[in-house]
Amino acid sequence: MRRSLTLVLLAGVMLAIVPYLGLPAFYESVLYLIFHWVALATSWNILSGYSGYFSFGHGAFYGIGMYTTATLTSQFDVPFLWTLPVAAAFAALFGIVLGAVSFRVKAVRGELFALLTLAATFVVATIVLNVPLIDGGQGVYLSAVPMPDFGPSPSGTFYLLALGAAVGTLVVALLIYYARFGTGLFAIHDDEDVAEVLGVPTFKYKVTAFGLSCALAGVVGGIQAMFVSYVTTGDVFTVALPLTVVLMSVLGGTRHWLGPSVGALVITVLLYSFTAGDSAVIGKVAMGVILIVVILFMPEGILGQALTRFGRKPKDREAHASLPPSAINQQLATAEAGTASMPASARPGEVAHGAAAAESFAPKRKAAASASSDVLLVAKDVAKSFRGVRALKGVNLSVYRGEILGLLGPNGSGKSTFINVVSGHFPATAGSIVFKGQELVGKHAHLVARCGISRTYQIPRPFAHLSVLENVALPAMFGGQLTERRQAEEDAWQWLEFTGLAGRAHALPDDLNLHQRKFLEFARALAAKPELLMLDEVLSGLTPSEIDEAVALIHRIREQGTTILFVEHVMRAVMALCDRIVVFDQGLVLAEGEPQQVMSRPDVVSAYLGKPIENEQSPNVSGARNGSGVHAHA
């Protein structure tokens, strides 16, 4: 990052010399245009490229900047340079208000956000057009406004201003790109709900990014107002401006801080070299053809494509040889076998932990022995309705520190909904959930994550554009720990080894198989170092041997002192793992207690297997015995 920053600043200083070289003014104005578009496209990319909220309202913020400068200089005789911060402030204010309103509505994403911002542009244009003080339909002339003369010539001054704006915008984009803020925005791009659950303050991030993006566009607009010296609504608030900015950014690549600059450079040079006469048409056609070809054949943009092809490949760590999970489990098992045979006093400190594992593997395990009587989470009368469908009708349960609590019940009984409510994914309709003395109901999901709760999703939801390593590093940066990126990646390696994914660290989630993706969910949930880990059907769809691996993994997680809430249908695993189980039925707690006891209760059996046809109890009881019989094998 420091290298990129130095390079940008160095390039800025070198380019600042150009106006003093005595080149014809022509070059300065071409370069002015390039800087102008670089700044505009890069500022757009801060919200839209990074977080995927494509704004078509960039013309509005740019226009607000233009009209702020135009009005203040022509009507109130404010010196030009002083109007630029004001232009930034007004544009940012409008952006923040628009963002604060539209980001509250969850469904306004993608095309709807684009349309909303486009509509906002026309509303602003109409207001500006109809307020006589600002425009009033005549346009504003700025030719009489005095220009500061710090440059060697008037065109040199504009050149330096635009260069300053471009460098400033690039620096902001670059700093965000490498910061926690940028990582959060990229996570929002891929899956906003998951980002929020992992601890990313999505609303705050989006509004902040929008505000920054607008402020920078406002400054560029202010400079441009002075440059063109005649401002009209018809030229400023167009559809073409945001579309051009989008075109440049997509062309260069929206997932990199430098991408929009590449696109801006290509398009501006292209348009400029075809300005005269009929060739203007050729330039436009070329622009359209390039846009279509790039989107069809290089969806990552020119820079994105170049980076994947020529960029340095991140190195795998040789030390972390890629062991499949089964091999790791085997290693552990042999270690356990070794330590178990040793006398307790002779155990080296390092493997004491393995011995604990061996103890918990022992078949004659006392339920809740490892769990204290210390209550970690208490849910009281938790209810959740979806438009009249009552998924949870008042659930009461407690989770004790250190235990593995199994959550069972037929499909649709509200198990996953309960996890979704606790993690803040859905707000609870009523009730209270207290975690370590803090009320969780009403808290945003990212704050719940910060308390030390993390979860996995039944269907894995990795961030598709982030590598496996980045996926795992993210929760460490945003969860309860808030570690720095370098440390977070260091920790992520650990979790990848723990789950046996170290060999795939630089792969994208799409290249993993289901088994590996489930383990990625594990690693990601663990990286937040949660006190309470909620596993939502992590075993479904796995083969028997993969289930064995996962069960061993869950054991190892608990050894680290993590409390686990475990939703599962695979009875063999439930019986092998859980200290206690809670059975849900139709949104209510039906039974609670030790696995063996609960699973032999007739009401639990009938909730699972249905009521006997001839009111005979015996087949059900044998069904329950079957369940415990499986346990004996496990």
Add this chain to the structure above:
Amino acid sequence: MTLPSSTLLAQSILAGIFTGALYGLLGLGLSLSWGMLRQINLAHFALAFVGAYLTYQLASYGGVDPMLTLLMIVPLFFVFGIIVHWVLSHFKVTPFNSLLITFGLTIIIEAMLQWIWTADYRRLESSYAEHRYRVGDLFLPLPELITLGLSVGIAVAAWLVLKRSDIGKALRAAAEDAPIAAAFGINQRALALLLSGLNAALAGVAGVCIALSYTLAPSQIYTWIGVVFAAVMLGGLGRPMGPLIAGCIIGVSEAVTMAVASPSLAPLVSFSLLILVLLVRPGRA
């Protein structure tokens, strides 16, 4: 602000309905391709202008009756629509990228129009414009009546086809979940090609209507985008009657604003309406 006379008010409401009919006609193709094919076809507007310029050329210089140009434009555009859709579906383009690609297409078409017909304003002088009917105090110009008739007729026909016919049901099923529909034996690809051909043909029809009542310039393509998108969103995606009804609401509210307040305030009404709908009922999309 003074209240206009009842005649002026009635005349502006009528004018609003006429404009709204054109919004609806333009919006129908857009709404169907967005709602049923998940493609946001920005080139729809450019295509309509190609139709308008073709009508202008044939009617002004070839002496062809403007309505007869439909016979050529509709099949031509049908084929064009199929080609565009074939490309988009071949590359499995996402909705957002379809918007960008069709923007690229719009730029190309705009440049071509400018090259052939220059950037000057053109106006079709046809005998249609001279016909005006008088009902009470109100004037009903023929071109606008044709637009209204076509718009209502096509929207109702589309509604009937989607609601009643087997093809319509298959289309709706494919729009809901294409792979599942295909698994149940619906030839989703053929249907999608057919629908996009028809959508492009609709752009052609709208183009003829634009040529009949509006002045043409290549840059005018962009002036329609905002307000027609508003009509499409207000009407609900993929609903054939939606754009027409929403278009008329927008058209009338604009026309009344023009009469009561000032013409330059008209966009405020339609776009504020759109923002409100997006924020309050985003689920319509």
